[in-house]
Amino acid sequence: MKWIRPDSPDYDEARKLFNAMIDRRPAVIAQCADQADVAEALAYAHNHNLNIAVRAGGHSVAGMSMNDGGLVVDVRPMKAISADPENQTVTAGAGVTWGEFDRVAQEHGLAVTGGRASTTGLAGFTLGGGSGWLERSFGFACDSLQSVDLVTAKGERVTASATENPELFWALHGGGGNFGVATSFTFKMHQLGPTVQAGLLLWPGEAATEIARAYRDAAMAAPDSVGTGFVFLTAPPEPFVPEDMVGKMAVGVAYLYAGDSEEGEEHVKPFREFEPAVDLVGPMPYSDFQCMIDDPPGHYNYWSADYHNELSDDALHLFVDSANRLPGPASQQLILPWGGAVGGPAAASTPLQHRNAQWVSHPFGLAETREEGEEGEAWVKQFRQDIAPYTTGGVWLNFIGNEGQDRIMAAYGEENYRRLSRVKRDFDPDNTFRGNQNILPAGH
Ligand SMILES: Cc1cc2nc3c(=O)[nH]c(=O)nc-3n(C[C@H](O)[C@H](O)[C@H](O)COP(=O)(O)OP(=O)(O)OC[C@H]3O[C@@H](n4cnc5c(N)ncnc54)[C@H](O)[C@@H]3O)c2cc1C
Structure with missing residues (x-):
């Protein structure tokens, strides 16, 4: 166990999160290498009356994994990954990132739905459900969970699986870090x-409306093995981007076929129909694709998200209009199609509501300075206001910051929220773990 305090030389590095907007100063960071360390850190916090935050990959855009004046349980030293190819399982410590996980799993030709950015922590991502390019084939990351080991608020070690603590196991399929420290x-x-x-396809922004409509239709018609996303972005100064596109709004499709490469080549055709200016789709290692669009750390981020049952031409018009006002070259608007395994049989067995939504929109403002970051926030909020008539009211909590209790309720629905509250009461009655999209213990 390593204790890091404000006078430690590595304090500033240890408290840094992905989102530069977050600048919190905990009293102590407990870097835990195993369950015994976690139990010791929790006891220390209890004895010194310190608030607790739990930190893995540090990608919570709201900075929920860091606090001011409290204790942070930092699980990053738990880096073990072991594959059992015979039983097709992989066990990973809570400090592992998706890039690290994919590299080991791919040595055996194995995968599970992982983060769209390889730097994302496996722990926070999976506990929040875990949406990725493979979800239409394999469901969310949580749908492939076999078991989770945790340390509870009282320092007890528990395993959650279909046969051990099954209610807790259910709650861990999207209920976040509310129930204990997953190890x-x-x-x-x-x-x-x-x-x-x-790979990626890219078109100049002048054609955004036509391309967005064609994408919508192609994505709706695609088989479940096709994972895609549509992105409005500023074309980067990369060697593969035509010079006259650089620095201007562009639209792109990220494409991943979860199956045979030849079939994958066939199913990309409808997306290529509008002759992209950049075409990087081809055979590549899965783990390379998984880090192809890693967002840079250290930017000032503001994010949000909504669900849609359909994307009418009128709704798409609002997306294009908003993209024409992208705040700064790193900000983006993402549209993801759900369907397939997302709304399949697993949908009824997790706390996550609205899994039958057809689309998710995910605007994110990214900036190099705090002031520009605030412009990004205003842009995201304006878009959400404009698109509101076309949304279902549901939300994917992993994609949003701290937007209050109503949004948490919108993610689970009342019935699932009540069931989560009962699990919370059983495993964390004092709400020790509240640095998250918080579920209040039943009876509060
Ligand atoms: C660049 C980027 C790309 C992303 N892409 C996707 C995506 O494609 N799909 C998607 O679904 N989400 C995505 N996200 C959102 C991301 O999944 C969530 O923010 C997730 O919570 C991050 O997990 P983490 O471990 O990195 O973060 P942290 O900030 O360390 O933790 C996030 C939350 O999880 C809790 N937590 C972390 N570890 C534990 C643990 N061991 N036990 C208990 N609680 C814990 C924390 O307390 C906190 O509330 C992305 C985020 C970023 C910044």
Whole structure:
């Protein structure tokens, strides 16, 4: 166990999160290497009356994994990853990132739905559900969980699986870090790769409306093995981007086929119909695709998200209009199609509501300075206001900051929220773990 305090030389590095907007100063950071360390850190916090935050990959855009004046349980030293190819399982410590996980799993041609950015922590991502390019084939990351080991608020070690603490196991399928400190995750894996048909297509922004409509239709018609996303962005100064596009609004499609490469080549055709200016789709290692669009750390971020049952031409018009006002070159607007395994049989067995929504929109403002970050926030909020008539009211909590209790309720629905509250009461009655999209213990 390593204790880091404000006078430690590595204090500033240890308290840094992905989102530069967050600048919190905990009293102590407990870097935990195993369950005994976690139990010791929790007891220390209890004895010194310190608030607790739990930190893994540090990608919570709201900075929920850091606090002011409290204790942070930092699980990053838990880096063990072991694959059991015979049983098609992989067990990973809570400090593992998706890039690290994918590299080991892919040595055995195995995969599970992982983060769209390889730097995202496996722990926070999976506990929040975990949406990624493979979700239409394999469901969310949480759908492939076989078991999770945790340390509870009282320092007890528990395992949650279909047979051990099944209510807790259910709650861990999207209920976040509300129930304890997760120390390791075992996934039932799927066969994939190592080579897949994947990549990016890019068009100039002048054609945004036509391309967005064509994308919508192609994505709706695509088989479940096709994972895509539509992005409005500023074309970067990369060698593969035509000079006259650089620095201007552009639209892109990220494509990943979860299956045979030749079939993947066939199914990308409808997305290519509008002759992209940049076409990087081809055979590539799955783990390379998984880090192809890593967002840079250290930017000032503001994010949000909504669900949609359909994307009418009128709704798409609002997306294009908003993209024409992208605040700064790093900000983006993402549209993701759900369907397939997201709304399949697993949908009824997790606390996450609205899994049958067809689309998710995810605007994110990214800036190099705090002032520009505030412009990004205003842009995201304006878009949400404009698009409101076209949304379902549901939300994917992993994609949003701290937007209050109503949004948490919107993610789970009343019935699932009540059930989560009962699990919370059983495992964390004093709401020790509240640095998260918080579920209040039943009876509060
Ligand atoms: C660049 C980027 C890309 C992203 N892409 C996706 C995406 O494609 N799909 C998606 O679903 N989400 C995505 N997210 C959101 C991300 O999944 C969530 O923010 C997630 O919570 C991050 O997990 P983390 O471990 O990195 O973060 P942290 O900030 O360390 O933790 C996030 C939350 O999880 C809790 N937590 C972390 N570890 C534990 C633990 N061991 N036990 C108990 N609670 C814990 C924390 O207390 C906190 O509330 C992305 C975020 C970023 C910044």
